[in-house]
Amino acid sequence: MKAIAARRHHRFAPAVLLALALLLTGAVYAALAPSAASAAAPSESDIEAGEALFQANCATCHGPSAEGRDGVPSLIGVGAAAVDFQVSTGRMPMQMNGPQAMAKPPQLDEEQTRQLAAYVASLAPGPAIPTAEQVDTTDADPANGMAVFRTNCAMCHGAIGKGGALSEGKFAPDLSGSTPTQVYEAMLTGPQSMPVFNEANLSPEDKRDVIAFLEEQQAGSPGGTDLGAVGPVAEGLWVWVVGIGLLIGLSVWIGAKSS
Amino acid sequence: MSPRATTGARAAGGTADYLDQRTGIGLAVKSFARKIFPDHWSFLLGEIALYSFVVLLITGVFLTLFFVPSMGVVTYDGPLATMRGQEMSEAFASTLHLSFEVTGGLLMRQIHHWAALLFMASIITHMMRVFFTGAFRTPREVNWLVGFVLMILGLAAGFTGYSLPDDVLSGNGLRITDGVVKSIPIIGSYLSYFIFGGEFPGEHIIPRLFTVHILLVPALILALVGLHLFFVVLHKHTQYPGPGRTDRNVVGYPLFPVYVAKAGGFFFVVFGVLALMGATMTINPVWNYGPYDPSPVSAGAQPDWYMLFLEGALRLMPGQGTEWVIGGFTLSLNVLVPAVVVPGLLFTALALYPFIEAFATGDKREHHVLDRPRNAPVRTASGVAILTAFFVLILAGSNDLLATHFDLAINDITNVFRALLFVAPVVAFWATKRIALGLQRKDRELVLHGHETGRIVRFAHGEYVEVHKPLDDYERWLRVQHEPRRPIEILPAEDERGVRRKGYRRDLLRQRVSRFFYEDRVEPVTPRELAAAHSHGAHDSLPTEGSAPAQIGSDGAHRGPDDEPETTDSTRIDVVHG
Numbered sequence: 001m002k003a004i005a006a007r008r009h010h011r012f013a014p015a016v017l018l019a020l021a022l023l024l025t026g027a028v029y030a031a032l033a034p035s036a037a038s039a040a041a042p043s044e045s046d047i048e049a050g051e052a053l054f055q056a057n058c059a060t061c062h063g064p065s066a067e068g069r070d071g072v073p074s075l076i077g078v079g080a081a082a083v084d085f086q087v088s089t090g091r092m093p094m095q096m097n098g099p100q101a102m103a104k105p106p107q108l109d110e111e112q113t114r115q116l117a118a119y120v121a122s123l124a125p126g127p128a129i130p131t132a133e134q135v136d137t138t139d140a141d142p143a144n145g146m147a148v149f150r151t152n153c154a155m156c157h158g159a160i161g162k163g164g165a166l167s168e169g170k171f172a173p174d175l176s177g178s179t180p181t182q183v184y185e186a187m188l189t190g191p192q193s194m195p196v197f198n199e200a201n202l203s204p205e206d207k208r209d210v211i212a213f214l215e216e217q218q219a220g221s222p223g224g225t226d227l228g229a230v231g232p233v234a235e236g237l238w239v240w241v242v243g244i245g246l247l248i249g250l251s252v253w254i255g256a257k258s259s
Numbered sequence: 260m261s262p263r264a265t266t267g268a269r270a271a272g273g274t275a276d277y278l279d280q281r282t283g284i285g286l287a288v289k290s291f292a293r294k295i296f297p298d299h300w301s302f303l304l305g306e307i308a309l310y311s312f313v314v315l316l317i318t319g320v321f322l323t324l325f326f327v328p329s330m331g332v333v334t335y336d337g338p339l340a341t342m343r344g345q346e347m348s349e350a351f352a353s354t355l356h357l358s359f360e361v362t363g364g365l366l367m368r369q370i371h372h373w374a375a376l377l378f379m380a381s382i383i384t385h386m387m388r389v390f391f392t393g394a395f396r397t398p399r400e401v402n403w404l405v406g407f408v409l410m411i412l413g414l415a416a417g418f419t420g421y422s423l424p425d426d427v428l429s430g431n432g433l434r435i436t437d438g439v440v441k442s443i444p445i446i447g448s449y450l451s452y453f454i455f456g457g458e459f460p461g462e463h464i465i466p467r468l469f470t471v472h473i474l475l476v477p478a479l480i481l482a483l484v485g486l487h488l489f490f491v492v493l494h495k496h497t498q499y500p501g502p503g504r505t506d507r508n509v510v511g512y513p514l515f516p517v518y519v520a521k522a523g524g525f526f527f528v529v530f531g532v533l534a535l536m537g538a539t540m541t542i543n544p545v546w547n548y549g550p551y552d553p554s555p556v557s558a559g560a561q562p563d564w565y566m567l568f569l570e571g572a573l574r575l576m577p578g579q580g581t582e583w584v585i586g587g588f589t590l591s592l593n594v595l596v597p598a599v600v601v602p603g604l605l606f607t608a609l610a611l612y613p614f615i616e617a618f619a620t621g622d623k624r625e626h627h628v629l630d631r632p633r634n635a636p637v638r639t640a641s642g643v644a645i646l647t648a649f650f651v652l653i654l655a656g657s658n659d660l661l662a663t664h665f666d667l668a669i670n671d672i673t674n675v676f677r678a679l680l681f682v683a684p685v686v687a688f689w690a691t692k693r694i695a696l697g698l699q700r701k702d703r704e705l706v707l708h709g710h711e712t713g714r715i716v717r718f719a720h721g722e723y724v725e726v727h728k729p730l731d732d733y734e735r736w737l738r739v740q741h742e743p744r745r746p747i748e749i750l751p752a753e754d755e756r757g758v759r760r761k762g763y764r765r766d767l768l769r770q771r772v773s774r775f776f777y778e779d780r781v782e783p784v785t786p787r788e789l790a791a792a793h794s795h796g797a798h799d800s801l802p803t804e805g806s807a808p809a810q811i812g813s814d815g816a817h818r819g820p821d822d823e824p825e826t827t828d829s830t831r832i833d834v835v836h837g
Contacts, residue, residue, distance in 0.1 A: 099668065146341045150427065150549050154557035159427070159547045164558025165659035169668035172558065216341050222359070223369055223541030231428070233657045235542050236564025239376035242540070244384060246532050247307050247377075248300075254521055254528075255300030 042118030050119025053112055057093045066123055078189065079126020080117035085185035087113045089178075091192075099169030100192050127188045127198075134204060135180035137212040145213030148206050152197065160217050162229045166193055176218070180211045292515035297498035301388045306522060307381035309484065310529035311374045315416075318371040319473065325357035325364060326350070328469035330425065330462045339546055347550030350425040350465045354545055370537030375417050377533060379565040382410050390642045393630035394497045395613040397623060402490040405483055407610045412480050414565055419472035421563055424543075425465055430551035431560045433464065435573070435598075442594035460553060497629050502736045506627045561656060568649050571656030572597030575677050605648060612641070619772040621747050633702075634741045636695035637776045643691040644684040651679045692779070699781035702738040706730060706784040707792040729793075739789075743782045746773040 007013065042050075055064065061072045068074035075082075086092035090104035108116065117129065149161070158164045161175035170193050175183065187207055190196035197207070220226065227234040264272070279285035296302075329349040335342045337352075338359055357364040386406065389395055395403035418436075422429040437459045441447040456463030495509050504510045512518065536542075548557070562570055573594070581593040616638060617623075632639040654661065655676040662669040709727040717723050730738070749766040753759055 141344075142341045143343045143345050146549060147345065150552075150555045150557070154555060156558050158559045159549070159557040162559070163663055165662035165669045167668075168670055169662070169666075171663050213341055221541040221544055222546075223365060223544055224539040226541050226544070229541075229544070229547065230660055231559045232543070232561050232563045233559075233567065233660050235372075235376060235540075236567065238540060239373060239380050239536075239564065242536060243373065243377045243532060244307075244380050247381070247529060248304075248384075250528050250532075251300040251303040251307075251525075254303065254525055255298060257521070 042114070042121070046115045046118040047122045048119075049112075050115035050117070050122075053108065053116045054119055057108070058116075061094070066120065075120050075123065077124040077126045078120060080121040080129045081127040081185040082189040082191070083117040083120045084113060084129045085182055085189060085191055087116060089182060100171070103173065127185075130181055130184040130188070135184050135208065135211055137180070137208055137215055140205075140208045140212035142209065142212040142216045144206065145209030145211070148202065149210050149213050152202065153210070156194075158230070160229055161214055175214055178214075180215070183211050183214060291492075292513065292519075294492065294514045295509045295511045296496050296514060296518050297504075297509060297511035299499055301392075302496065303525060304381060304385040304388050306525055307529055308378055308385055310526045311378040311381060311533070312480065312484065313526065314374040314530055314533050315371060315378060316477065318367045318374065319477075321367045322357065322371060323473060325353060325361050326423070326469075327353035328423065328466045330460075330465050342546065342549075345550060348425045348465065350423060351545070351550045354424040354426075358546070366534075366537050369540070369542050370533050371420075372542045373536045373540070374533050375420060376542075376563060376565075377529075379410075379413050379417060379563075382406075382413055383565075386410065387642070387646070390612070391632040391639055392497070392499075393626065393635055393638065396626040397617065398494055398625050399490070399497075400613040400617070402487060402494065403613050404610060405487050405490065407606075409480060409483050409487065411606075412476055412483065416472065416476040416480065417563055417565055419468045419476065421543075422468050423465060423472060424545045425551045426545040426548040427551055427555060427557065428543075428545075428548040428560055430460065430553070431556050432562050432566075433460065434553065435570075438594055439598040442591040442598065444588070444590060444595075460551070495627065497627050500628050500631065500737060500740050502733055504628055506625060509627070559659060564653070567656040568652035569598055569602060569656075571652035571654065571658075571676075572601045574658055575652070575655045575673060575680060577677075601652075605645060608645060612638075615772070616776070618769060619747075619776045620744065621769065621773070628740075630741065631737075633695040633698040635744075636692045636699070636779065639695050640688040640691040644688040647687040648680065648684045651676055651683050655680070696779060696781055703781060703784055706735055706738045707788065739783050741783055744777045744780065746770065746777045 054062075054066065058066070058075075062068055062075050063072075066075040083092075086101075087108055088106055088110075090106045091101040093107055094101045095104065106113070120126075121128070149157075150159070153161070156164050156166065156172035157175055158172075163174035164172050166172060172194070178186075184207055186194060187197040187202060187210070188199075202210075221229070227238055275285070327349045331349045332346050333349050333352050335345050335347055335352055335355065337343075337355055339355060342355060354368075358368055359365065389403065389406070418432070422433050437451055437455065440451045440454060443450060451459065454464070454467075455461045456467070496511070498504050498510060501510070561567060576593050576597040578593045581591075581596070583590045583592065630638075655673070658669055658672045658676065661667060661672055709729040712726045712728050714726040715723055716726055747770060749770050750760060750763075752763045
């Protein structure tokens with residue numbers, strides 16, 4: 001103990017302590033956090049807790065029995081997948097009216113989201129939250145995923161899912177921050193302006209391939225910085241800023257050089 | 260040659276002598292090396308274009324070694340996971356091959372594409388410099404046209420090259436081209452079938468574009484660049500106004516060694532900047548777009564920046580009610596107007612501007628001293644108006660990106676730009692003209708009253724005045740050297756015997772145009788006005804504190820074109836009352 005006490009004023013002491021504290025927090029979190037497996041089977045108590053959450057957070061707009069009203073969709077039959085997507089991306093509960101519900105830091109934690117999903121799923125059958133196996137891309141074919149994406153998704157989300165504009169202030173979001181589960185759920189349930197791609201429309205394999213294609217994009221561009229990956233407009237902007245900008249600066253320098 | 264010359268010098272001298280005896284090249288080199296060029300950084304803008312073109316040629320030759328201009332279908336088996344097993348044209352496959360498997364291939368491709376964008380950007384910048392300084396005036400109108408054609412050829416080179424990789428994005432561009440061609444009345448469909456060798460996309464367009472891109476257009480550009488530079492040598496370079504610079508001389512330094520070193524060095528600077536961009540910034544990532552297939556169009560589909568104004572015009576044009584069917588023939592005004600009429604008007608205005616201005620001034624003399632843009636308010640304002648129209652169209656072509664990046668509604672943006680396309684150029688014209696006239700007034704003010712020194716002096720009788728320091732000869736020259744331009748006056752419609760005069764109507768038109776150009780004007784200070792301004796403060800002359808401006812000798816080298824401003828006593832000061 002004496003050895004430690006002697007070193008407590010060492011200049012690395014705060015850093016070491018911080019590292020230890022982070023390690024401890026991580027370990028405790030790993031031990032206590034709910035695992036994916038435990039989320040699978042909703043119990044009666046989950047549904048009850050979910051109903052309480054629903055009445056507190058959702059019923060104001062969707063109605064006390066989730067039947068919806070003018071301009072607010074009914075949630076009967078939307079399934080757990082829709083709830084998980086909307087709530088885990090922070091789109092629901094909605095903060096304010098606008099062209100479309102915006103993604104924000106989720107308001108309910110994972111446990112609450114699971115309970116809420118269980119309650120809504122109990123109202124009527126609907127698409128379930130995809131399992132870990134369904135979004136596992138180990139054997140997926142990103143080339144097929146790209147072809148599927150190009151035909152079905154790129155017209156709104158852009159060539160590699162960086163997002164794009166829709167009418168009247170709506171937009172297709174950037175997909176680079178979405179988890180595989182969220183991407184799968186979005187295809188399954190068609191949130192907001194997005195069409196539904198059910199299992200008959202795009203097979204589960206196709207969906208998995210799309211996720212694999214999107215994961216390929218995480219590696220970044222082989223050509224250097226991707227300039228936002230939004231296409232030729234950004235390239236045009238940068239040729240004026242960097243190319244012409246630098247060269248005019250250098251022209252002034254050369255012009256000012258004594259002859 | 261001195262007996263102490265080194266072996267190298269002797270060899271060089273011997274070679275030069277050998278060549279000179281057989282070709283007489285010595286004379287050409289001698290006179291060319293002594294050719295005088297004026298010095299200014301803005302004269303390097305055209306060089307950026309020239310050097311980008313050289314870089315395009317060098318990298319382009321490299322790319323042709325690996326590119327296969329064919330639309331034959333192959334199955335990809337290269338290293339790219341997102342393409343494996345996909346069917347694609349040989350053009351696209353070879354583009355992927357040269358990007359990912361050829362050493363240095365991607366770098367070369369990216370340098371080539373950046374150089375293409377820079378080529379167009381520097382041409383536009385160079386054109387702006389020539390336009391706003393009036394460098395297109397007699398005798399350079401023809402060279403302005405040569406430069407204009409070079410710009411159009413640059414667009415053609417860029418567009419044909421952009422389409423070669425046969426990816427989805429460039430294929431969308433070709434599809435639009437096809438639509439534009441088909442919108443031309445009567446001959447449209449035939450022309451489209453001629454270009455694509457049948458129904459779009461067919462199997463011929465890539466090889467055809469390849470021939471145009473690597474042979475036809477570069478050869479024309481090269482020839483016209485030669486002509487462009489020949490005219491520069493023939494006409495001699497223009498110079499900015501300054502003491503001793505007139506329409507009859509060129510003040511500057513000889514080509515050799517000064518400009519050979521500067522221009523030669525600048526080539527490597529341009530190459531270096533392009534290499535830096537090619538090495539660090541992704542451009543045209545065709546692997547993101549995928550092989551061409553006529554069905555998909557992705558969001559954010561835009562052409563390269565120099566074609567963006569056309570895209571913008573198409574996006575602004577209302578679609579409903581603008582497609583007419585007349586006697587079984589479809590007249591697609593929704594495509595014809597934005598893609599043919601709008602650029603036609605803007606480009607024609609640009610090409611013909613020198614002739615319009617010459618008509619308005621009736622000036623047939625040669626001009627070698629450049630205008631300061633403020634001294635030609637209507638010209639400067641017209642240029643800004645044309646640029647504003649292009650800029651609005653470019654922004655309109657990016658409306659989806661503006662919507663997503665600035666949280667706006669695309670419909671609102673489009674409606675605002677529809678109005679701005681007509682309003683913004685007018686506002687820009689008016690504002691620029693006012694600013695130019697204001698700057699001219701400021702110049703007058705400075706010449707007549709000098710710089711404010713911030714020194715306040717109180718006289719014995721209680722009057723306060725601020726001491727003004729007169730301009731030195733250089734400063735004054737810059738502000739009084741230009742000729743006043745006034746609207747032309749024409750002869751009356753009938754001569755003294757009451758007979759109608761021939762050519763009166765043409766003169767009337769010219770008078771109207773001339774009035775538009777020169778009705779509003781600020782005249783440069785005349786020597787008489789200057790003398791008057793100086794004399795009124797002479798009785799309360801005060802010594803300028805701590806400043807003894809260098810006396811610029813009035814040795815004739817600094818004299819003005821018309822009247823020489825009176826030589827001023829450098830210690831004398833102007834006093835502005837009140």
